[in-house]
Amino acid sequence: MKSGEQVLILTTKGAEELRQHAFQLDAIARNILSLIEQGCKTTEAILQRSMFPHNSVVDGLRRLLTNKFVAIADDEPASRSGGAADSARAARRELRLKLGISPSQARFALSNFCMDEFGTDGQYLVDAVSLCTDVMSLQEVLNTIRAEVAERFAARLPALVVCVREINETDDTSPTGSHAQTAAPAGKAAPGAKAAPTKPAPARASQDIKPASAQKPGASGGQGPDRLRLEAGISLAQARFALTEFCLNQFGVQGQEFVDAVNRCADVPGLQKVVGLIRTDLFNRHRDRLPLLIACVREINDTAS
Numbered sequence: 001m002k003s004g005e006q007v008l009i010l011t012t013k014g015a016e017e018l019r020q021h022a023f024q025l026d027a028i029a030r031n032i033l034s035l036i037e038q039g040c041k042t043t044e045a046i047l048q049r050s051m052f053p054h055n056s057v058v059d060g061l062r063r064l065l066t067n068k069f070v071a072i073a074d075d076e077p078a079s080r081s082g083g084a085a086d087s088a089r090a091a092r093r094e095l096r097l098k099l100g101i102s103p104s105q106a107r108f109a110l111s112n113f114c115m116d117e118f119g120t121d122g123q124y125l126v127d128a129v130s131l132c133t134d135v136m137s138l139q140e141v142l143n144t145i146r147a148e149v150a151e152r153f154a155a156r157l158p159a160l161v162v163c164v165r166e167i168n169e170t171d172d173t174s175p176t177g178s179h180a181q182t183a184a185p186a187g188k189a190a191p192g193a194k195a196a197p198t199k200p201a202p203a204r205a206s207q208d209i210k211p212a213s214a215q216k217p218g219a220s221g222g223q224g225p226d227r228l229r230l231e232a233g234i235s236l237a238q239a240r241f242a243l244t245e246f247c248l249n250q251f252g253v254q255g256q257e258f259v260d261a262v263n264r265c266a267d268v269p270g271l272q273k274v275v276g277l278i279r280t281d282l283f284n285r286h287r288d289r290l291p292l293l294i295a296c297v298r299e300i301n302d303t304a305s
Helices: 012-020 027-037 043-049 054-066 083-094 103-130 135-152 154-172 192-198 200-208 223-227 236-264 268-285 287-301
Strands: 007-010 070-073
Touching (some): 027 043, 043 054, 236 268, 236 287, 268 287
């Protein structure tokens, strides 16, 4: 196990699911729980051993962490003593992203940090950050950034801690990623000086969803509908699986009706109708998540023969 990697452990809830199938989790989630029980304690080890697609495993692990089936434990050996060990543990805690942060603001802040500290040498890190769509993937890139800073510019670690602290403060404006929902109560301002930095969050979310807003039913944007159109030759099984995962991930138990509708579909036109319903629901309730649906449809279309 590499130094600095996060160690994953089963919670009591996770162990109960593994033993009794008490929460009726899907095959991917149970596979992850089983691998952790067998000794795969890091994200990298799970990805290497799992039979399921990389993206599905990352999404599954994120949901297990969110729903408290899996927890992150500090991987500092008990035998280490003195201020150095305490300092290392404290630094790792300060460089851990919270689950409720705004991914768009995190990408912006980490990209700026890499360009400021590494210049053009940090372009590969900026590219890696730009590909991240959730907290799990951002944390993996942050771990790489931390290792690079520690090796090349150890004195700049406090600057990285400050950057991560600012990112974690965005969770007040975007809990669980629902930026649009928290933007509604405008009268609820953060105490003291925190009110100013939290304002940009709704604006940035609005910028992020501009391309998706063209997908509103009846709108005349030419590119929007095409990005949510399923191709004729896609794999129906993989499409049902991907859309089911998307609905459970984005709506939780409230998305069960969409899951049932997806599972009833026997052809592409039927699936396309369900995609339209999902799109409409997202547009009305969670506009900032429309890009995630576009990405899901893109992955489904990649299965076309």
